[in-house]
Amino acid sequence: MNNDLIKIAQHFQLEGEIANVKPLGEGFINDTFLISTKGPSPRYILQRKNKKIFSPIPAMMDNIEKVCQHIKKKVVATGGDPMREAMTVIPSINGKLYFLDEQEEYWAVCLFIENTMAYEAAKTPELAYSGGKGIGRFQSLVSDLKEPLVNILPGFHDIRFRYGQWDKVLANDPVGRKAEVSAEIEWIESRKAEMLAFWALVENREIPTRVSHNDTKINNILFDKKGDVLCVIDLDTVLSSTVLNDFGDAMRTYTNTGLEDDENLENVSMDIQIFEAFTKGYLEETSWFLNSKEIEYLAFSARYITYEQVLRFLMDYIDGDRYYKIKSAAHNLARARAQYKLLQSMESQYGEMQQIVRKYIKL
Ligand SMILES: Nc1ncnc2c1ncn2[C@@H]1O[C@H](COP(=O)(O)OP(=O)(O)O)[C@@H](O)[C@H]1O
Ligand SMILES: [Mg+2]
Structure with missing residues (x-):
């Protein structure tokens, strides 16, 4: 070998x-x-x-x-x-x-970039702040990249595209699981209007298309030995979309006090301190180029991406587990429920999330 x-x-x-x-x-x-x-x-x-x-x-x-x-x-x-x-x-x-x-x-x-540090997870406000700086710095550096990128992941974070898949899976109900998850289906259906309203702003360019990274895990950021951001790596998923997708997905993963598939829903909530620290680092780097609509919807993007993940796990469960690898028969359902708990936690703290965004915007 x-x-x-x-x-x-x-x-x-x-x-x-x-x-x-x-x-x-x-x-x-x-x-x-x-x-x-x-x-x-x-x-x-x-x-x-x-x-x-x-x-x-x-x-x-x-x-x-x-x-x-x-x-x-x-x-x-x-x-x-x-x-x-x-x-x-x-x-x-x-x-x-x-x-x-x-x-x-x-x-x-x-x-290979020598003498760097990387972190596997960002579970403290200090690391979340560094993660926000890293992603923010990356987005800032490419904010004036005018050449379009090839969209190598069509439909990525496009809720209209997801609803197309969702409606088909529900209509087919290939393994007969639909009846058993009617309450969960309602979680998705009852939020459709607000999710589409957000995505319509992306479609009509009020929220502009820029270069986004799309894999914002902290282990994709290299730091120097002093702990300052050096650069963002793992660029396979760079594409032209709204940069809010990066923010939202980072908040879905960084702020979760539980696991993505936590069976104990008591463990799952959004840690507002992690949200605040990441947002601070992120906005220190990005507030100069984000437009007013992007700022208005920054906190919402965390709800949007988390909601999309509830939909995707639930849809895969109804579809007979064809997309995500599973460890047990109801794994996708457990994932959908845990992500829904996180979504509810974000919804209940949404006022504070918006206040935090306003606090760190340099006017
Ligand atoms: N250019 C580089 N310089 C230093 N370390 C790197 C570099 N590229 C990757 N690495 C290390 O290798 C790991 C995996 O690389 P990455 O491109 O993120 O692959 P994957 O798609 O598997 O996540 C990174 O988390 C980082 O620790
Ligand atoms: Mg990586």
């Missing part, structure tokens, strides 16, 4: 001679490896890209390269280090941004 990996790595424009290629981290989506070289040459990250989730991979790599080049220009203009404060995609020896092997697997390489 290692020999095969070395052969793959040799298809890229690397400095120095390859010493070894070793697996790095757990890799839920992509398989990630670290390429070490002999002597003083840099180390690199080699990834097999998941073509089941992202397609087409060449378009995805074009998106990543556009974003990296744009950020590098910005970093240079402000006197920063473009090799540390942005990802560097390493082309293949054929000048492509990827290498396609004989098994039709796509591989890509980027420079």
Whole structure:
């Protein structure tokens, strides 16, 4: 295997001679490896890209390269280090941004950024603040990237698209589960109007389309040894959409005091201190470019994304568990109920969430 990996790595424009290629981290989506070289040459990250989730991979790599080049220009203009404060995609020896092997697997390489820190979870206000800064800084750096990106995840966070799927699944009721979840179905139906009203603002561009990251986990942010944000990595999901999706999804995951599939609903609620800390960090970086509609709907985006997740888990349960991997027969239902508890917690604290947004907007 290692020999095969070395052969793959040799298809890229690397400095120095390859010493070894070793697996790095757990890799839920992509398989990630670290390429070490002999002597003083840099180390690199080699990834097999998941073509089941992202397609087409060449378009995805074009998106990543556009974003990296744009950020590098910005970093240079402000006197920063473009090799540390942005990802560097390493082309293949054929000048492509990827290498396609004989098994039709796509591989890509980027420079390994040395001397960084990463965090697996953001369970304290201090880390949530750093996470908000990281995502905010990223969005700010690409806020003036005018070239459109290819939409590699069509329908992503588009509730109108989801309702299309939802109506079909309910009409088919393929495994006869619909009757048993009529109360849960009502959770979705009763909120349709407010969710569509929000999405209509995105569709009519009152809430503009910008570059969003779409995988805002804190382990996708690299920090320097002082704990300051260096750069955001894992750019596979960058696309043109509303940046509120990033904020909302970060708040869905960061603020949950329980698990995404917690069976004990008592555990699940939105931690308003985490919400406040992330929002503070985020708005310190973004308030200069967000328009008044984006600010008005910032807190709402947490409800929107959490609601969408309730819908998706419930829909998959009714559909016979075809999309999400499950650990037990009712796993998707448990997930939907836990996310609904989180949604209710957000709804009951919505006034405070809006006050927090107003507090950190620089007028
Ligand atoms: N350019 C890089 N420099 C330093 N570390 C990196 C770099 N790219 C990835 N990593 C490390 O590898 C991990 C996995 O990479 P990532 O691109 O996030 O893959 P995945 O899609 O599996 O999450 C990251 O969380 C980070 O710790
Ligand atoms: Mg990642």
